[in-house]
Amino acid sequence: MKRTSSAHWNGNLKAGKGTLSTQSTVLNKTQYSFGTRFADGAGTNPEELLGAAHAGCFTMALSATLEQAGYTAGDLDTKAVVELDPATLTITTITLDLTAAPIQGLSAEQFNAYAKGAKENCPVSKALAGVSITLNVKY
Secondary structure, X not given: OOOOEEEEEEOOOOOOEEEEEEOOOOOOOEEEEHHHHHOOOOOEOHHHHHHHHHHHHHHHHHHHHHHHOOOOOOOEEEEEEEEEXXXXXXXXXXXXXXXXXXXXXXXXXXXXXXXXXXXXXXXXXXHOOOOEEEEEEEO
């Protein structure tokens, strides 16, 4: 399976502007710029998109893990906080904050073990192996 995305950029780093598009067209010439990455400009940025991808991947992986164990997930809400060190242009940490509705017959300890496994085994976590990834669970 392959998925494609594309980026277009015009101009220098601070004054230039770019667009991001995806095969699905969910992003279709979506604006990004220096301002959207390092300030509060309108548009998106690579770190925000990486966080969305990680939150989505982890949450789906947890749902699959629970299903394999015989449980059906209720509401699973994950927020990903991606920290970029502007001095080194390095993503230093990603924090996944998960809030989950209790599942009948599943203790918090069991749920946390499934969540930890999903964090370690989702494809995006694996791709980010060099980044410190923290998981906080509210169950």
